[in-house]
Amino acid sequence: MAHHDLHSVVHDCGNCPIRHRAVCARCEADELLKLEQIKYYRSYQAGQTLIWSGDRMDFVASVVTGIATLTQTMEDGRRQMVGLLLPSDFVGRPGRATAAYDVTATTDLVMCCFRKKPFEEMMAATPHIAQRLLEMTLDELDAAREWMLLLGRKTAREKIASLLAIIARRDAGLKLRTAKGSIVFDLPLTREEMADYLGLTLETVSRQVSALKRDGVIGLEGKRHILVPDFDRLMEETGDDSDGGMLV
Amino acid sequence: MAHHDLHSVVHDCGNCPIRHRAVCARCEADELLKLEQIKYYRSYQAGQTLIWSGDRMDFVASVVTGIATLTQTMEDGRRQMVGLLLPSDFVGRPGRATAAYDVTATTDLVMCCFRKKPFEEMMAATPHIAQRLLEMTLDELDAAREWMLLLGRKTAREKIASLLAIIARRDAGLKLRTAKGSIVFDLPLTREEMADYLGLTLETVSRQVSALKRDGVIGLEGKRHILVPDFDRLMEETGDDSDGGMLV
DNA sequence: AGTTATCCTTGATACAGATCAAACCGCTAC
DNA sequence: GTAGCGGTTTGATCTGTATCAAGGATAACT
Numbered sequence: 001m002a003h004h005d006l007h008s009v010v011h012d013c014g015n016c017p018i019r020h021r022a023v024c025a026r027c028e029a030d031e032l033l034k035l036e037q038i039k040y041y042r043s044y045q046a047g048q049t050l051i052w053s054g055d056r057m058d059f060v061a062s063v064v065t066g067i068a069t070l071t072q073t074m075e076d077g078r079r080q081m082v083g084l085l086l087p088s089d090f091v092g093r094p095g096r097a098t099a100a101y102d103v104t105a106t107t108d109l110v111m112c113c114f115r116k117k118p119f120e121e122m123m124a125a126t127p128h129i130a131q132r133l134l135e136m137t138l139d140e141l142d143a144a145r146e147w148m149l150l151l152g153r154k155t156a157r158e159k160i161a162s163l164l165a166i167i168a169r170r171d172a173g174l175k176l177r178t179a180k181g182s183i184v185f186d187l188p189l190t191r192e193e194m195a196d197y198l199g200l201t202l203e204t205v206s207r208q209v210s211a212l213k214r215d216g217v218i219g220l221e222g223k224r225h226i227l228v229p230d231f232d233r234l235m236e237e238t239g240d241d242s243d244g245g246m247l248v
Numbered sequence: 249m250a251h252h253d254l255h256s257v258v259h260d261c262g263n264c265p266i267r268h269r270a271v272c273a274r275c276e277a278d279e280l281l282k283l284e285q286i287k288y289y290r291s292y293q294a295g296q297t298l299i300w301s302g303d304r305m306d307f308v309a310s311v312v313t314g315i316a317t318l319t320q321t322m323e324d325g326r327r328q329m330v331g332l333l334l335p336s337d338f339v340g341r342p343g344r345a346t347a348a349y350d351v352t353a354t355t356d357l358v359m360c361c362f363r364k365k366p367f368e369e370m371m372a373a374t375p376h377i378a379q380r381l382l383e384m385t386l387d388e389l390d391a392a393r394e395w396m397l398l399l400g401r402k403t404a405r406e407k408i409a410s411l412l413a414i415i416a417r418r419d420a421g422l423k424l425r426t427a428k429g430s431i432v433f434d435l436p437l438t439r440e441e442m443a444d445y446l447g448l449t450l451e452t453v454s455r456q457v458s459a460l461k462r463d464g465v466i467g468l469e470g471k472r473h474i475l476v477p478d479f480d481r482l483m484e485e486t487g488d489d490s491d492g493g494m495l496v
Numbered sequence: 497a498g499t500t501a502t503c504c505t506t507g508a509t510a511c512a513g514a515t516c517a518a519a520c521c522g523c524t525a526c
Numbered sequence: 527g528t529a530g531c532g533g534t535t536t537g538a539t540c541t542g543t544a545t546c547a548a549g550g551a552t553a554a555c556t
Contacts, residue, residue, distance in 0.1 A: 072397045074487055080400040082393035093386055100390060127375055134382045137389060138341055142348060144392040145330035149320045151399035152328040152447025156543065191504065199400025201544055206505055223504060223551085239322055404513065439534065452513055454535055471521090471534065 011041070016112075021088035022062040023136065026128040034126075038118040044105040051091075051103040059113045060092030066109035067188045070101040071196060081197040083140070086170070090136055094120050106188055151199045154239055159198040160208040161237035164218065168228050183228040191223075212237070259289070264360075269336035270310040271384065274376040282374075286366040292353040299339075299351040307361045308340030314357035315436045318349040319444060329445040331388070334418070338384055342368050354436055399447045402487055407446040408456040409485035412466065416476050431476040439471075460485070 013019060013032045024035055041064070044050050051057070053072070063085050070083030082101060085091060091103060094116070114122075123129050150162055171185040187194075191209075195202040212218045217237055219227035228234050261267060261280045272283055289312070292298050299305070301320070311333050318331030330349060333339060339351060342364070362370075371377045398410055419433040435442075439457075443450040460466050465485055467475035476482050 070393075072393065074397070074401065075489060076487075078401040080397040082396045095383070101393070127372075127378070130375070130378055130382060134378060134385065135343070137382065137385045141385060141389050141392060144389060144396065145318075145320065145349070148330045148392065148396055148399055149322070149328040151396055153322065153326040190502090202504080203506085203545080204543060207543095210505075239324075241323060438532090449514060450534080451515080451536085455513090458535075 012036075013039075016064070018062060018064055018088040018112075022112075023090055023129055023132050024062075026132045027126070028128070031126055031128060034122060035114070038114050038122070040113050042111050042113055044109045044111070046105055046107050046109075048109075049102055049104045050109075050111075051099045051101075053099055053102050055099045056097060057092055057099050057116065059115050060090065060094060060119055061111040061113040063087050063089050063091065064110040064112050066105060066107045068103055068105050068109055069193065069197075070103055072101055079196045080199060081193070082144070084197070089140075090133065092116070094123055094133075106193060156198075156200055156204050156208050157211065157237065158239040159200060160194075160205065160212060161217070161234055162240070163194060163198060164212075164226065164228070165231075165234055165238050168226075168231065168234070172231075181231075183231060185226055185228075187224045187226060260284075261287075264312070266310060266312055266336040266360075270360075271338055271377055271380050272310075274380045275374070276376070279374050279376060282370060283362070286362050286370070288361050290359050290361055292357045292359070294353055294355050294357075296357075297350055297352045298357075298359075299347045299349075301347055301350050303347045304345060305340055305347050305364065307363050308338065308342060308367055309359040309361040311335050311337045311339065312358040312360050314353060314355045316351055316353050316357055317441065317444075318351055320349055327444045328447060329441070330392070332445070337388075338381065340364070342371055342381075354441060404446075404448055404452050404456050405459065405485065406487040407448060408442075408453065408460060409465070409482055410488070411442060411446060412460075412474065412476070413479075413482050413486050416474075416479065416482065420479075429479075431479060433474055435472045435474060 013024065013036050016022075019025070024032060027035065042061075044066075050068070065087055068085040068091075069081050070085065071079055071081045073079045085103070091111070092099075123133070150159055154162065167187065168183045168185060172183050189197065191202045191205045194200075195205045198205065200208075209218075209220070213220055216229075217233055219229065221227070261272065261284050264270075267273070272280060275283065290309070292314075294314075298316070313335055316333040316339070317329050318333065319327055319329045321327045333351070339359070340347075371381070398407055402410065415435065416431050416433060420431050437445065439450045439453045442448075443453045446453065448456075457466075457468070461468055464477075465481055467477065469475070
């Protein structure tokens with residue numbers, strides 16, 4: 001089935017689902033053509049680790065479809081997720097030889113890869129790519145810093161609410177609402193992955209999800225399907241500024 | 249005395265102490281000349297907050313001398329430091345109108361500023377600047393992710409040891425060793441600032457510093473002057489991989 | 497239908513770090 | 527001198543989350 005995915009992906013950049021958000025977003029038609037010559041697709045199954053920290057990296061890539069995680073592991077096994085990779089996100093660092101983190105597919109995944117050397121050469125010749133990559137990296141840095149506030153200062157309940165709000169907000173962009181404004185989505189992560197994201201144990205995650213359900217902040221069917229009847233209520237639980245940084 | 253600092257700073261980029269590390273590191277002589285025409289210096293006293301989150305930002309800047317912090321504050325006053333700015337570090341984001349974090353001088357500080365508009369124009373015309381900024385941003389992202397592991401998974405003792413190791417390593421680059429290999433430095437941060445950095449309370453910071461002293465991992469004279477007799481011993485206490493990611 | 501495996505929930509208990517409180521140290525100012 | 531003050535230490539107690547342990551739900555396999 002990975003085989004099937006591989007071939008159902010558009011090989012024409014013009015029709016690519018991440019065309020307007022990925023590193024190539026700013027590229028002109030002629031630049032795109034050149035990129036198209038050095039790109040290739042790879043797909044992975046859910047659960048597979050595509051890259052191990054310390055591995056030699058001979059390519060960089062964009063996530064086309066699916067979700068992956070970036071995690072760091074300590075010698076004794078403590079794990080912390082340090083990045084959540086969604087479609088259009090970029091993996092790898094131009095100018096670095098080895099991977100700094102483990103990259104794991106949490107769903108089936110398709111990546112658009114570029115061998116590193118040609119990509120670096122193109123980047124030097126094509127300011128549009130470097131510009132876009134800078135913009136994306138700055139966004140990631142902001143996200144990492146918001147996450148630092150979460151890890152350092154939020155309570156377990158606030159952490160869970162924040163994670164649900166992040167996922168809900170992203171999915172809300174994709175029209176997933178019921179008749180009367182409530183948001184519905186599927187969690188792409190297991191409780192353990194949520195724990196690794198939030199700096200908690202899986203038991204605490206489970207308890208806090210149950211608590212939010214008990215208090216009517218969320219509803220759930222099964223373990224993964226979440227319903228948010230009132231997004232503002234959920235936001236209150238995150239501990240964030242009510243205007244969510246949307247000032248000006 | 250801020251006045252004094254201001255005038256003791258080299259206005260000639262060629263002699264600038266951060267010439268080879270800041271955003272301008274890659275610039276050629278002619279590019280440097282152009283930058284020199286739009287730059288100006290500002291100095292601040294220790295303790296001063298230069299920028300408040302949400303402020304309109306009409307400039308970007310490099311730290312020339314001194315140390316500043318980036319912090320985020322929640323409505324109820326919980327604070328988390330999300331960046332530590334050392335000489336050559338860059339402040340501000342091209343293409344964004346308002347500041348996302350508070351920026352505070354922890355020591356007297358001199359910044360090399362550029363009005364945002366001209367800087368953005370120069371960046372578009374000068375790939376060397378954008379390249380260097382990308383590189384610096386990627387480094388900051390790596391630092392933020394290491395910090396996430398610290399915040400999410402390390403114990404209080406490991407957090408303190410990690411912070412001391414970071415500062416010691418940085419200062420070790422600047423020849424501050426005694427005869428027999430021990431490292432000596434002054435903490436640039438108060439206990440409260442350390443706590444904001446590490447996601448702890450200041451009492452816990454104080455206790456863990458005392459504990460590390462009691463166990464002979466560090467020595468201290470007064471409250472700020474630290475002695476590290478055996479850096480490897482300190483590293484063991486950080487919980488990090490012994491080879492510190494220095495592989496390959 | 498039963499077996500196994502994976503993921504999740506819930507309970508009992510332990511403990512690291514927070515919180516509350518008091519006192520201390522090294523200053524500078526009068 | 528001593529009063530005041532910011533930064534720091536130390537003690538007593540509380541509490542949120544981890545840890546240890548057991549059991550439930552769901553799906554896939556035989």
